[in-house]
Amino acid sequence: MSYAGDLTPAQAHELLTSTDALLVDVRTPDEWQHIGVPDIPGTAFVPWVLVPGSPPNPDFVAQVQAAGAAGRAVVALCRSGQRSIAAAHALTAAGLGPVYNVLQGFEGDVGPDGQRGHTGWRADGLPWRSL
Secondary structure (H helix, E strand, O other), X not given: OXXXXXXXXXXXXXXXXXXXXXXXXXXXXXXXXXXXXXXXXXXXEOOOEOOOOXXXXXXXXXHHXXXXXXOOOEEEEOOOOOHHHHHHHHHHHOOOOOEEXXXXXXXXXXXXXXXXXXXXXXXXXXXXXXX
16 A cells, blocks of 8 residues: 655645644654754654664554644654655554655755755745754
8 A cells, every 4th residue: 555645845834734644754863963854843853764774663553643644644854755655555554544654754865066955845845843
C-alpha cells in the first residue's frame, strides 16, 4: 500500500494550518538542534533513524501513534524529502493516514554551490524556529 502522495512545502503548510493534520518531523535530534524545526504547534518529533546511516527506528510507528496520529492526516517531513518517503510508507502500512510526504523536506537537496537551503520548507519562507 502506498502513502497518500507528495505535497509541496506550501501545500503541507496549508493542510497543517487548516485541518487537524499532524506534522511528523522524522529527522534526527542533531538535525533539529543544528538546522531548526518547522514552527507548527503540536509537531511530533520522531526520528526515522536514530543516527545517520542506521536502520529505521524500531519504535517509529509506535512513537507516531503515541503522538496522536490515529484518525488524523499525517504529514512526514525530513531534510530533503527522502527519509520521509520511507516513513510515509511505514505509517501507511501500519494503518495510519492518509500520510503525505513533503517534497524537498525542510532544506532541500544540495545545490550547485554544495550547500542545502535553496529549496524546501525554510527556503519557501514558511514558519520555522531554532531549538
